[in-house]
Amino acid sequence: MKNYTLLKLLTLIICAAGAMTTHAQVRYPAQLQIDTLEPLAAKANQVVDVNLPESLLRLIPIDAIKINNDTDAKDTNTKELKQIIAGLKGVYVKNFEFINEGEYTDADIAPIRAQLKAPGWARFVNVINKREGRKIEVYLMTAPQGARVEGLAILAAEPKALTVVNIVGIIDIEKLSKLEGQFGIPELDIEADKPAEKKPAKSSPAVAPAALTKKP
Amino acid sequence: MRHSRRNLLLLLLSLCVCASSAHSAGAGKEAEYNTVVRLIESYYHVKHKGIPVLANIGMKTAKVLSSDVRRVMRFGDFKLAIFEDQDFSARDGFVEFHQQLRQTLQPAWSPLLAVRARDEGLTYTFTKEDGEKYKVLIIALAQRDGTVLQVDLNRAEFIKLLQDPEGQTKNITDDATSAANEDPE
Numbered sequence A: 001m002k003n004y005t006l007l008k009l010l011t012l013i014i015c016a017a018g019a020m021t022t023h024a025q026v027r028y029p030a031q032l033q034i035d036t037l038e039p040l041a042a043k044a045n046q047v048v049d050v051n052l053p054e055s056l057l058r059l060i061p062i063d064a065i066k067i068n069n070d071t072d073a074k075d076t077n078t079k080e081l082k083q084i085i086a087g088l089k090g091v092y093v094k095n096f097e098f099i100n101e102g103e104y105t106d107a108d109i110a111p112i113r114a115q116l117k118a119p120g121w122a123r124f125v126n127v128i129n130k131r132e133g134r135k136i137e138v139y140l141m142t143a144p145q146g147a148r149v150e151g152l153a154i155l156a157a158e159p160k161a162l163t164v165v166n167i168v169g170i171i172d173i174e175k176l177s178k179l180e181g182q183f184g185i186p187e188l189d190i191e192a193d194k195p196a197e198k199k200p201a202k203s204s205p206a207v208a209p210a211a212l213t214k215k216p
Numbered sequence B: 001m002r003h004s005r006r007n008l009l010l011l012l013l014s015l016c017v018c019a020s021s022a023h024s025a026g027a028g029k030e031a032e033y034n035t036v037v038r039l040i041e042s043y044y045h046v047k048h049k050g051i052p053v054l055a056n057i058g059m060k061t062a063k064v065l066s067s068d069v070r071r072v073m074r075f076g077d078f079k080l081a082i083f084e085d086q087d088f089s090a091r092d093g094f095v096e097f098h099q100q101l102r103q104t105l106q107p108a109w110s111p112l113l114a115v116r117a118r119d120e121g122l123t124y125t126f127t128k129e130d131g132e133k134y135k136v137l138i139i140a141l142a143q144r145d146g147t148v149l150q151v152d153l154n155r156a157e158f159i160k161l162l163q164d165p166e167g168q169t170k171n172i173t174d175d176a177t178s179a180a181n182e183d184p185e
Helices: A002-021 A034-042 A076-086 A106-115 A173-179 B002-044 B054-060 B067-073 B096-105 B155-163 B165-180
Strands: A046-053 A088-097 A121-129 A134-142 A149-158 A161-169 A190-192 A210-212 B078-083 B110-117 B121-130 B133-141 B146-153
Touching (some): A034 A106, A076 A088, A106 A161, B002 B096, B121 B155
Antiparallel strands (some): A088 A161, A134 A149, A190 A210, B110 B121, B121 B133, B133 B146
């Protein structure tokens, strides 16, 4: 009996020692395997990857966050950005740029689309600008009760560029545009419509839909 | 008596396990930087120039330092390897080097930023938490030059890096390399 207790104690000590040197990374359902797009790198002229897992995001003190052009820390934009960041559990960005048009096809994006067919994911916004050949899709991962957004994915496809943004955590997508230009998230020209202009989608969570518009 | 001796043995064994874990983690700090330098040398067939003096410039002397060197001092301890006038265009590192670098550093180091541009070269930023300090490993390879830089950042500097990974990676690299090019005399 005494030996058994000692063995348990020893196991605990060894486990604790192991835990000190191991970095455990939690994987959330809304986190995409964004690296499945890596084969596309061989065709690209430029590839940018930004990875901000929860372990790094947690280090950022909310009070230290300030939008560059804000002069007043109490500015609404900064306040809203702080609210968004408080709920984040990960930010992942992968951007490809190509020299010529048509260097990637739908088949290249298939690994990401396949992940977005998993339960919980639903396409929320789909904007196609035929003149510019630009297509932006926003997918939301909602909790089983459908009450809140637990993650989102943006697929921005342009003739010579492809960007995938995966934001994990509780997000109010009305305020999504505030994250542009922060943490390596590119300017995707995401703007929230005024709630009065659009009716919320039937299957969507209780937030106003976002519109994706091209800034002048 | 026999039980207490066995307990003592078990305790010693446990302590040995803990000590060896801590030692291997510590040894890894040096090994990863050196392994990255060696990986670049073997992959691109280039040779680096170490800057061993640099880490001691401000630490052990009371000389009046230039603004560049003083700026670098905010990093605390750092290591720098410079590749000057070498040919990095001989091999395409876009896919294969990228994979090898990640295999070398992960999971101990987290990849924060990777910028691969065919005309401008490769820039990588990896991070690792180390107690109250944050270790940052930056690898920047252009057509003819390259740097491998490992610095310790304090929390405030590290947060700046997280908020603007691309801009701050460039600032840190510029500060370190400009200081390295200065004559400490």
